[in-house]
Amino acid sequence: MKSGDLTELAVRNLREAALRNSLTTLGIAVGVASLVAMLSLGVGLQQLANRRLARSGLFDTVFVTSRANFPGFGRRSSRSSLSSSSNTSSSASQPSNSSSDFENSTKDREPRRLDDAARRELEHLPHVVEVFPQIRFVTEVRYNGNPLTAMVAAIPDSARGSGSFDNIQGSFFSSPTADEAILQMEFAKDLSDQPSSLLGKDLVLRYAERRVIGMATGAQDAEGQGAGGAGKVSHSSSGGGPGKTLAAADPAPENQGISIVPRDKTLRIVGIVDTEPAAGFGGLGSGRVLIPLKLGEALRAAQGNDLRDILRGSGTRPGYANLTVRAESPSQVQALESAIKKMGFAAFSLLDASEGLRTVFKIFDLLLGIFGSLALAVAMLGIVNTLVMAILERRREIGILKALGAADRDVKQLFFLEAGVMGLLGGTLGVGLGWLIGRAVTAGTNLYLRRQELPPTDVFAVTWWLLLGAIIFSIAVSLGAGLYPASRAAKLNPVEALRYE
Structure with missing residues (x-):
């Protein structure tokens, strides 16, 4: 099948079960938002520490x-x-040259x-x-x-x-x-x-x-003094x-x-x-x-x-x-x-201390990323559930596609494309939601700092590589979640699929 036909068919299938697919996409968005919020907090704190140290001239x-x-x-x-x-020296009658050399060498080591x-x-x-x-x-x-x-x-x-x-x-x-x-x-x-x-x-x-x-x-010797x-x-x-x-x-x-x-x-x-x-x-x-x-x-x-x-x-x-x-x-x-x-x-x-600080922040970011990915893992299960249900509902459609000459590879690509579209939409929505969470928390933090007569600061930093990485990660997770449903759909026997009511 042509890529355009596969894309058109995938979009049509997503529209037919709009509510279920929308909820699955929203679950992906929540997972991506939590991941973006967690990592942007770690990045923001690291940038804040580096900025303060750099401007103080300590680096x-x-x-x-x-x-x-x-x-x-x-x-x-x-x-x-x-x-x-x-x-x-005191045990000898006269000081030796070796004693003088020793004193000089000791002086050099001071x-x-x-x-x-x-x-x-x-x-x-x-x-x-x-x-x-x-x-x-x-x-x-x-x-x-x-x-x-x-x-x-x-x-x-x-x-x-x-x-x-x-x-x-x-x-x-x-x-x-x-x-x-x-x-x-x-x-x-x-x-x-x-x-x-x-x-x-x-x-x-x-x-x-x-x-x-x-x-x-x-x-001291007074010899040679002139009185007055x-x-x-x-x-x-x-x-x-x-x-x-x-x-x-x-x-x-x-x-x-x-x-x-x-x-x-x-x-x-x-x-x-x-x-x-x-x-x-x-x-x-x-x-x-x-x-x-x-x-x-x-x-x-x-x-x-x-x-x-x-x-x-x-x-x-x-x-x-x-x-x-x-x-x-x-x-x-x-x-x-x-x-x-x-x-x-x-x-x-402070170079050694700054290297240790970077290590601490890397571990901190890793832990935040792990906790943020938990919600995305739950969304991954939602994708699997959605696509498996789609297979059960579309067995006859899959059988017709195979009877018309669609290969197993085409069926796999169709389900992968549906999973990828949900991942793309959910990742894009999640990035925006994560940015809003960061802005809201920053505004609340600055409000508290002003009440304490402290200068405001940004504790969240949403960088371009974080946004792009979150969307790519969301698509990759969605494709991984669609691996089992796509393989299962490709293995359907077209004769048995056409008999399914």
Whole structure:
């Protein structure tokens, strides 16, 4: 039989049992709608997570810290080796060259320090956009004379393009060094019942400035000192020995200390934002007061890592707890991370975490697809039932077709075509129904978020490949369901079929 004749005959047969075929098609549509709704939820949540992470700049970022921040991280501590070397040397009358070589080799194995030289070296790596430190410190904030304790975070100018500032009230910083501040909404509510009224007002940061000062020790030799020399500072030792004169402008590192000096800084409030980009990474918590990065560096505020450096004996040497390195694109992060590790620093990125996140979403999508396919499996049974009933009702018609010369293949194609048409119609209708379900759930979700004073978001994402895949899957399931009825119809004996009443 010709394809046109088969199609015309299939459409006529579907019209003759319109109610039953319509209910079967509706069952397919419900199954496809549940499948589309489930998978679009999984896709939407995955896109939402990826979009938030991508706009925050975490996918193209490498976090760098000194290996000294992780005791035993990739290197063995040399303290015990130095102690052993000292005991060995003390047993000899004179120090040997091998002892000196051992000390030098131990020094080479010490972890590198994150200082300005290391920062410049990182900035010259290929495909590096910027390198900046994490500056966070707890301070007292005064507004209208009322003191509040808050975490202050310094953010780079590149954060302007972060999605966190899309709905900012006010504006971003006018310059990287401006005496300006952006408040998080929750902290702004603590300062005033009407947060928008804070824009253009001043607040005062009372912070602790970290200063390096010169000290003297009685163990140092006083030979060559000039009494009362210009530009010198004389300190007396605690042991009552002769005083040590140091150059005040450049004291030796081992003779330095730090001093904490309270300072006040007046800032103009220029913006209020709901969230902070990459909140909590590398810091003690989310910054409630945001300031420009260069201003934060100029303040030299004491941070939590300063106490750790003092206990390690390196507190007077300028350095960073960690640095953030941004690459030109996420595809270059892995090579950049490897290069930084070869330089002797500890480095990590979110690439490994993002791979794990993708795996979790794939499993999540698989489970949603399985649950969504259950309704489609029920619809598949409906197709089998409909076509089997059609065989019983059309036995005489099938016998006439065979008597007129229709082959078994033609009969199979006829029933396959009827099943495929129901699958196509049901899949198309189901896709539209699934899209409506997603829109309705999204509208209800956004209504709830607005009542909670949260920004609206899309949790459903119906992509073109999901729509096309759902329709193709619906047709494939329908053809699979029509396999048994088509084979049964093709095997009918035309003589027995013509006798059937």
